Amino acid sequence: PTFHALLTLRPPPQVRAKVVTTMFTASGFGGPFALLIAGPAFGALGVRTVLAIAAFGVTAALALEASVGFLTGRAVMPIDDPEENAA
Numbered sequence: 002p003t004f005h006a007l008l009t010l011r012p013p014p015q016v017r018a019k020v021v022t023t024m025f026t027a028s029g030f031g032g033p034f035a036l037l038i039a040g041p042a043f044g045a046l047g048v049r050t051v052l053a054i055a056a057f058g059v060t061a062a063l064a065l066e067a068s069v070g071f072l073t074g075r076a077v078m079p080i081d082d083p084e085e086n087a088a
Contacts, residue, residue: 007066 005024012020042051 008024009017009021039051046054
């Protein structure tokens with residue numbers, strides 16, 4: 002699952018709207034700062050290197066999230082139990 006799916010589906014339904022609002026707000030504020038970092042990085046390191054670093058960062062973040070979920074015994078995504086819904 003994508004990182005955004007984890008952030009929107011894992012919180013309880015009562016706070017999901019606030020989580021999505023916070024995600025969009027952080028993304029909106031983070032965009033200009035990312036350009037301030039990415040522009041000089043592209044110039045200094047090259048496109049392939051910067052994209053490889055970004056890909057590694059995303060992969061590491063998802064691996065960390067998955068390992069924390071595994072170690073704490075919590076499912077990464079909530080799973081509906083069909084037996085609970087049948088009652």
